[in-house]
Amino acid sequence: MPEPDPLRPQRIEERHSPVVLRIGPDRIEGRNWTDAVLRSYGRMGSVLGRAAGAASIDIEPQTLTWLLERDPSAYREIVAAYDAGTAGFVMTSPFHPILPHLHRQERESLFDMMIDFYSPLIRRSAGRPVGLWLPEACYSRETMDSFRESTRQASLDQDGLGDSFQGAYLVADGRQLARPPEHGQAWIRLETADRFLAIVRDHPLSGEFAFGATTAPEFAASVNARGSGGFLVANDLESLLANPHQAQRYEAIVQALRGGRVHVVQPTPVGDAPPSALVDYSSWSDYDDMMSGGITSDTRWTGLRRSDGLVVARVHRDRPLSQLWKHAFTLATERVETAIRRRALQVLQSAGVTGPTYVLRRLAVAYGRHWFREHFRAQGVAAHEADFARSAEEILGGKVDVEVAGFLARGYVLMLMGTRSDPRFWDNPDTRVTFQNVVLLSAALRDLAEASRRTHDAGRATALRRLLQATFLEFSDWHTRGEFALLQSAPAWETSETAWYASLESEVRQLSPLDVMKRAALFALAPGGEWPGGEPVPSVDGVVADTGHIVGEAHGEWTNPRWCEHRP
Structure with a gap:
């Protein structure tokens, strides 16, 4: 849960679910999965250092800031590697959303925040290439248009920064190309007006590199067998944690x-x-x-095949699980995103703010500096430049009360955080990442409701409460409400009522029968309190933060292997 006062340094309540990870002989304990992974970055940094010049890495802004809080020396090592060029520098947007799924306003706000966050590193890059990785490499032309708009604006707002993007390149996958690349051809120019440069990874080699069982000599032989040319091998940094020996294998492969x-x-x-x-x-x-015709899509995050629009199913813990919940969660998130954007713009317009869409982007950047303040201070940015109250006064010219601006900006940024793609990556909804997204989106609605109350618009505050009710508190009712009627024109088990309710079953039934959407929303509302404007928050049994475990984290040595708990 966020800090009550949006103008104070922000702290979010962390999950307490102890786990141990192993990297080679090292045993790394964490308060939770994210904590353990961050504490492993120091070891991974040394691994990358011993294979200097072999890799470029991207570390998302929130992750890099958390790393600074937990392991300042690891943070400094990574920044030093960027500055020295021993590790290539790749940018990625904050919070890991699927950018093509977002509205243009949110895409540009996120790119603005990204550029501002990395700007100290970009300025010190000394002409070295700057990469761009769209989260999960999910691409659309409109997304790249948003990136161009943000870089254009950055070149106007920050002297000299625009030149750094002249040699920028996009990181993608060969299976995303409309035409298969020629053998050994990793670099392409996008068929766009600016012919943006991109490098595409070799998927088979990357999969074998990250998750294969081959020895280093066998992997090297596989590369040599491909003959001459260039090949990009790329995967998640966390793939070095797939088993205790992966880091050593990486070094051996490079050697x-x-x-x-x-x-x-x-x-x-x-x-x-x-x-x-x-x-x-x-x-x-x-x-x-x-895949359709050998080309990937975004089915993993939508639950629908773009080739025919049908809902898919996956096997989760030895039983088929409809992915209809992903489509519903996407719709629910979009509705909250739209409501928060519109309400924020309405507040600005009502106050007489000129150019509210761009002003909202500027407020997001200013609150990003507030949110990531420790990173900016570590990069030599003066404290007053990360002071949101001061920035808001300058941006808004005193037309909006600074506390109202605080709730508005924080609510907008919390909404951006709540668009994180992680929940829909996994097949089951009852996970810690789904819980987190719903908490963030619920808190964002509450912040905008508070901004509405403070601007004497109780009706808007109530409307936001009703939206929360209709999206997450009543999420399980969507099938009965007919939300999926268009998807049911072709009868299929995946869209049946039985499949819908089965997908939402609690994975912590011994603690709560509530589905994860309802549990998380009620947890965010803090039952027993009031919604801004005086409406009481319902008190319901079974409001716990415990969730099912993520399948991809099963190799962790959990204190509680049965579910992902949240200890007092």
Whole structure:
């Protein structure tokens, strides 16, 4: 739960679910999964250092800030590696959303925040290439248009920064291309007006590198068998945690390749590259068995196949599970996103603020500095430049009360955080990441309701409360309400009432029968309190933060292996 006062330094209540990770001989204890992963970054940093120049890495802004809080030396090592060029620098937007699924306003706000967050590093890059990784590499032309708009604005607002983006390149996957790349051809130019440079990864090699069982010599032999050319091998940094020996295997692979005279380097842009097109809504983490014509999509996050619009099912813990919940969760998130954006713009317009859409972007950046204040201070940014109250006065010219601006900006940023893609990556909804998203979105609605109350618009505050009721508190009722009627024109088990309710079953029934959406929303509301404007919050039994475990985190040594708990 966020700090009550939006103008104070922000702290969010952390889950308490102890887990141990192992990297080689090291045993890393964490208060929760995220904490353990962050505490492992120091070890991973040293691994990357021993294979200097072999890789580029992206670390999302929230993650890098949390790393600074937990392990300042690891943070400094990573920043130093960026500055020295021993690790290539790749940007990614805050909070890991699927950007093509968002409204243009949110995409541009996130890109603005991204550029501002990384600007100290970009300025020190000394002409070295800057990469861009869209979360999950999910692409659309409109998303790249938003990136161009943000870089254009940054070049106007921050002297000299625009030149740093002239040699920027996009990181993607070969399976996203409309036409398969030629053998050994990793670099392409997008078929867009600016012919943006992109590098596409070799999916088979990347999968074998991250999760395969081959030895280092065997992997090197596989690379050599491909002949001459360039190949991008890329995967999540956390793949080094897939088992205790992955980090050592990574080092051994780099050594084996270099020993065989393979040039192992971080991406180095070329002067020219053949034109090609990335397919809209393609990604690099979609289900392999859901590709159409060898091209990926975003089915993993929507629950629908773009090729025919049908709802899919996956096998979760040995039983089929309809992914209709992902479609519903996407719709619920979009409705909250839209309501918060519109309400924020209405508050600004009512106060007589000129150009409210751009002003909202500026407020997001200012609150981003407030949210990531420790990072900005570590990068030498003066304290007053990360002072949201001061920035809000300057941006709004005194037309909006600073506390109202605080609730408005924080609510908007919490909403951006609540668009994180992680919940829909996994097949089951009852996970800690779904719980987190719903808490953030609920808190965002509450902040905008408070801003409405303070601007004497109780009706809007009540409307936001009703939206929360209709989206997350009554999420399980969506099937009965007919929300999926259009998807049921072709009868299928995946869209049946039975499949819907089965997908929402609590995975912590011994603690609560409530589905995860309702549990999280009620947890965020703090039962027994009041919604801004005086409406009482219902008190319901079974409001716990415990959830099911994420399948991809099963290799962790959990104190409670049965479910992801939240200890007092």
